[in-house]
Amino acid sequence: MGTTEILARWIADTTYEQIPVEAIEQAKKSILDYIGTATYGSRSELGKIMLDFIREQGGNPQSRVIGTSIRTASAQAAFANGTTGHSEDFDDLGGCGGHPATVLTPTVLALADELHLSGAEVLTAWVVGYELGTRLSANNHTDRDWHPTAIYGTMAAAAAASKLLKLDAQKVRMALGIAGSEAAGLRRNFGTMTKPFHPGQAARNGVIAAKLAARGFTADPDIIEGRQGYADNFGGAKCSIPSMTKFLGKVYYLEDEGTRIKPWPCCGGNHQTLTNLLPFIQERKLRAQDVESVEHIGPNIPCTGALLRTEVQQGLEGKFSLAYNISAAFIDGKVDYETFTDARAAKGDLQAFMRRVRLVRNNDVVLRRAHIADANLEARLRITMKDGTVHDFVLKTATHLTGGAVLDKFRMNTEAILGKDKALAAIELVQRLEKVKDVAQLLDAVTTAS
Numbered sequence: 001m002g003t004t005e006i007l008a009r010w011i012a013d014t015t016y017e018q019i020p021v022e023a024i025e026q027a028k029k030s031i032l033d034y035i036g037t038a039t040y041g042s043r044s045e046l047g048k049i050m051l052d053f054i055r056e057q058g059g060n061p062q063s064r065v066i067g068t069s070i071r072t073a074s075a076q077a078a079f080a081n082g083t084t085g086h087s088e089d090f091d092d093l094g095g096c097g098g099h100p101a102t103v104l105t106p107t108v109l110a111l112a113d114e115l116h117l118s119g120a121e122v123l124t125a126w127v128v129g130y131e132l133g134t135r136l137s138a139n140n141h142t143d144r145d146w147h148p149t150a151i152y153g154t155m156a157a158a159a160a161a162s163k164l165l166k167l168d169a170q171k172v173r174m175a176l177g178i179a180g181s182e183a184a185g186l187r188r189n190f191g192t193m194t195k196p197f198h199p200g201q202a203a204r205n206g207v208i209a210a211k212l213a214a215r216g217f218t219a220d221p222d223i224i225e226g227r228q229g230y231a232d233n234f235g236g237a238k239c240s241i242p243s244m245t246k247f248l249g250k251v252y253y254l255e256d257e258g259t260r261i262k263p264w265p266c267c268g269g270n271h272q273t274l275t276n277l278l279p280f281i282q283e284r285k286l287r288a289q290d291v292e293s294v295e296h297i298g299p300n301i302p303c304t305g306a307l308l309r310t311e312v313q314q315g316l317e318g319k320f321s322l323a324y325n326i327s328a329a330f331i332d333g334k335v336d337y338e339t340f341t342d343a344r345a346a347k348g349d350l351q352a353f354m355r356r357v358r359l360v361r362n363n364d365v366v367l368r369r370a371h372i373a374d375a376n377l378e379a380r381l382r383i384t385m386k387d388g389t390v391h392d393f394v395l396k397t398a399t400h401l402t403g404g405a406v407l408d409k410f411r412m413n414t415e416a417i418l419g420k421d422k423a424l425a426a427i428e429l430v431q432r433l434e435k436v437k438d439v440a441q442l443l444d445a446v447t448t449a450s
Contacts, residue, residue, distance in 0.1 A: 002222045002224075002225050002226075003222075003224045003225040003241050003242075003244055003245055004173055004176055004177075004221060004222045004223055004224045004225060004226075005169065005173060005221070005222070006245045006248065007132060007135070007159075007176070007224070007244070007245060007248070008169045008170070008172035008173045008176065009169040009172075010128075010248050010249055011128050011132065011159050011162060011163055011169075011172050012162075012163075012167060012168055012169040012172050013169075014124065014128055014163075014249065015124065016120045016121075016123065016124045016434070018249070019123075019124065019127050019252070020252055020255040022254075022255045022258075023127050023252045023254040023255040024123055024127065024434065026254050026255070026258045026259050027123055027126045027127055027130070027254065028123070028430055028431065028433055029092075029259065029261065029406060030092045030094070030100060030101040030105070030259045030261075031101060031105050031126065031430055031433070032406065032407075032410055032426070032427065032430040032431075033091065033092050033101060033261050033406060033409065033410065034085050034091050034092065034101035034102055034105040034106075035066060035105070035410070035414070035426060035430070035446050036409060036410040036412075036413035036414050037084075037085050037086070037087075037088060037090045037091045037102070037413060038066040038067065038081050038084045038085035038102075038105075038106070039066055039067040039413055039414045039417050039418060039446060040067075040087075040088065040090070040413040040414070040417070041067075041083075041084030041085055041086070041087035041088060041196075042065070042066060042067030042068055042084050042417070043067070043417060044084070044087045044088065046083065046084070046087040046193045046196060047067075047083075047084045047087055049193070050080050050083050050084060050200075051065065051068060051070065051080065051084075054070060054072055054076055054079075054080045055070060057072070057076060058072065059072040059073035059076050060072075060073045061073075062074045062077070062110075062113070062114040063076075063077035063078075063109070063110040063111075063113040063114045063443075064077060064113055064443045064447045065077055065080045065081060065084075065447070066081050066084065066085075066109075066443075066446050066447060067084070067417050067418070067446065067447065067448065068447060068448055069447060069448050069449060069450050074110040074111055074113070074114045074207055075110070075204045075207040075208050075211070076204070077106070077109075077110040077113070078106040078107050078109075078110040078111075078157075078200075078203035078204045078206070078207045079106075079200045079201065079203060079204035080106075080200065081105075081106035081109065081110065081200070081203070082102055082103060082106040082107075082199045082200035082201070082202065082203035082204070083196045083197055083199070083200030083201075084196070084200075085101070085102035085105070085106060085196075085199070085200075086099060086102040086195070086196035086198075086199045086200070087193075087196045088265040088319075088337065088340070089195070089196075089262075089265060089266055089267055089319050090262055090264075090265035090266075090413075091262070092259045092260060092261055092262065093259065093260040093262065093268045093400070094130075094134075094254075094257065094258065094259035094260060095130050095131075095133060095134030095137065095138070095253050095254065095257065095259070096129075096130060096133030096134055096137060096148075096149065096152050096153050096156045097133065097137040097147075097148025097149045097150075097151065097152035097153060098137075098148050098149040098268070099149045099153070099199060100129075100130050100133065100134075100153070100156070100259060101259070102149075102199040102203075103129075103133070103149060103153035103154075103156055103157050103199045103202045103203050103206075104125075104126050104129045104130060104133075104153075104156060104157065104160050104203075105126070106199075106200070106203040107125075107129070107157040107160050107161050107203045107206045107207060108122045108125050108126050108129075108160050108161075108164060109122070109439065109442070109443065110203070110207060111161060111164045111165070111207065112164065112439035112440070113439065113440055113443045115164070116438045116439075116440055117164060117438070117439055118436060118437050118438065118439065119429075119432075119433035119434050119435065119436035119437075119439055119442075120433075120434045120435075121163075121164060122164070122433065122439050123433060123434055124163060125159075125160040125161070125163035125164045126160060127252070127254055128159055128160060128163045129156040129157060129159045129160030129161075129163070129206075130156060130253070130254050131248075131252060131253060131254065132155060132156055132159040133152045133153060133155055133156025133159070134152075134156075134253040134254070135243075135244045135245070135248070135253070136152050136155055136156075136224070136230075136244060137152040138243075138253070139239065139240045139241070139243040139244045140152075140231060140234055140235045140236070140239050140244075141235065141236040141237070141238035141239050141240075142234050142235060142236050142239075143236030143237060144234075144236075145186065145187040145188070146184075146185060146186070146187065146234065147185035147186060147187050147189070147190070147195070147198050149185070149198060149199055149202070150183065150184060150185020150198035150199070150201070150202055151183040151184065151185060151234055152183075153198075153199055153202035153203075153206075154179050154182050154183040154184075154201075154202040154205050154206060154209075155176060155179050155180070155183060155206075155230070156202075156206070157179070157202050157203050157205065157206020157207070157209075158175045158176055158178070158179035158182075158205070158206040158209040158210055159172070159175075159176070159206075160206060161175070161206045161207050161209065161210030161211070162175045162176075162209075162210045162213065164210075165210050165211070165214050167210065167213060167214055170221070171213045171214060172213070173219075173221040173222075173223075174212075174213035174217060174218055174219045174221070175209045175210045175212075175213035175219075176209075176219075176223055176224065177218075177219025177220045177221060177223040178208075178209035178212055178213060178217065178219045179205060179206060179209040180219070180220075180223040180224070180229060180230040181219070182205035182208070182209060183202075183205075183230070183234070184201075185198040185201070185202075187305075187306070187308070188308075190267070190306060190308055190309070190320045191308070191309050191314075191316050191317040191318075191319065191320040191321075192316060192317075193316070195316075224241070224244065225241050260398075260400040261400050261401040261402070261405075261406050261409065262400065262401070263399070263400060263401050263405075263409075264335045264336070265319070265335075265336065265337055265339075265340065266318070266319040266320075266325060266335065266339075266340065267306050267307060267319050267320050268306075268398075269305065269306045269307045269320075269322065270307065270319075270322055270325040270335075271398040271400075272379065272395050272396075272397065272398040273296065273322060273325065273326060273379075273381070273395060274325060274329060274335055274398075275395075275396070275397075275398045275399045276381065276393070276395045276396055277326065277329045277381060278329050278333070278334070278335070280381075280391070280393070281329060281330060281333060282333065284391070286330065286383070286385075286391075288330040288331045288353060290385050290386050290387070291330060291353075291356060291383065291384075291385060291386070292356065292384045292385060292386045293356050293357075293358060293383075293384045294326055294330075294356060294357045294358070294381065294382070294383050294384075295357075295358045295359075295360060295381070295382040295383075295384075296322060296323075296326065296357070296358070296359045296360070296379065296380075296381055297360050297361075297362050297379065297380045297381075297382065298359075298360075298361065298362060298378075298379035298380075299361070299362055299378060299379065300361065301361055302322075302359035302360065302361060303359065306320060307320055307321065307322045308320055309321035309324070310323075311351075312324045312345055312350070312351060312354070313345065314342050314345055315339075315340040315341045315342045315343075315344060315345045316340065317345070318339065318340050318344075318345055318350070319340050321354075322357075322359060323354040323357040323359060324350055324351075324354060325339075326354075326357050327350040327351075327353035327354050327357060328350055330353060331349055331350060331353055362378065362379075378394060379394070379395045380392065380393060380394045380395060381393060381395060407427060410423070410426075410427065411423055414426070414446075417448075418445070418446060418448070422445045422446070425445040426442065426445040426446050429441060429442045429445060430442065
């Protein structure tokens with residue numbers, strides 16, 4: 001059997017009982033966090049535009065849009081929910097190329113709402129989609145500037161949707177084949193509303209691919225490994241197709257690596273720096289006006305990858321600028337929703353401080369052989385004060401929210417929109433999701449009456 005067939009058979013055959021308990025718990029954590037970011041996102045500027053569009057398009061009232069009273073076709077609901085869930089870049093980090101929850105959750109909730117499926121079915125599909133997307137992203141090693149969540153998330157969403165529609169292995173192959181031609185997303189759009197569009201589009205495309213496959217729509221059955229197919233086009237020089245199925249069903253990425261819940265509403269590439277810098281500023285009582293310069297010394301070429309913005313005119317752009325985040329840490333002593341508003345960016349003080357921030361690549365890394373440089377994750381900050389004092393320290397690994405902090409974040413994002421009672425009901429339903437007979441109950445809790 002080829003890679004696509006092996007994966008499709010596993011998707012079709014996997015049962016809830018075969019999935020490790022820890023993988024299920026990780027999925028529930030990310031589902032809850034995503035519902036919070038989607039609820040908040042429904043009131044954002046992006047959300048208002050998206051919801052106006054969805055209302056204009058109308059559609060068969062199969063599924064609901066989180067944080068609203070809108071009912072629309074399931075593919076449209078997945079599109080809207082995926083986009084609003086990523087509007088502030090505050091959703092989880094993990095497999096599927098970066099942001100699994102904002103691709104997988106809108107997909108499974110849209111179909112579960114339409115078909116009145118159980119929580120166990122939703123969790124099974126979520127995990128199956130996560131594993132498929134992560135196996136592709138972990139072994140494809142693309143060397144072009146695709147948005148990973150977009151190209152891997154589309155395939156993950158198709159896998160999850162196929163599972164909920166109970167497609168057999170051959171039809172799963174068709175769904176993956178369709179999704180392979182739907183996958184796209186350019187990193188150049190980071191810092192604009194089109195970045196959140198990517199996971200919304202991935203979720204919608206996953207639903208469409210599975211629904212078309214269910215009706216007999218055809219695609220190439222070997223889309224992943226076939227010449228001119230998915231890996232051939234999206235894979236880089238290090239792409240390993242055999243590794244995509246290695247230990248399939250025995251090793252779960254979601255169990256071993258888990259997902260990470262963000263403490264700050266910005267690109268995850270900022271989080272290592274913020275984890276170390278914010279408490280350091282507070283402990284040393286550093287004042288922005290006393291800082292001469294800040295150097296961030298890392299292993300990567302500055303302003304490449306996700307943190308590509310060298311100038312910030314709008315709040316969204318600031319989410320993808322490391323210098324902007326460093327400046328906010330010094331001037332405001334915090335990073336939150338307000339940091340990335342157009343009004344905050346318009347003040348200009350953060351941009352002025354950005355001129356004191358220098359991002360450089362570690363010369364020691366540049367001189368090493370490529371395979372060693374790839375493995376060197378060291379990054380450091382050097383802060384020079386106007387009185388000549390120099391603070392130089394290695395950045396430790398980024399920290400993320402756990403336990404009660406995850407619930408606090410959810411309440412912060414939802415209570416003003418849904419109310420405390422509905423927010424509490426949503427928490428309780430997600431925490432026992434595997435026992436929920438009809439996931440429409442959860443949609444009742446996270447939507448509004450009017």
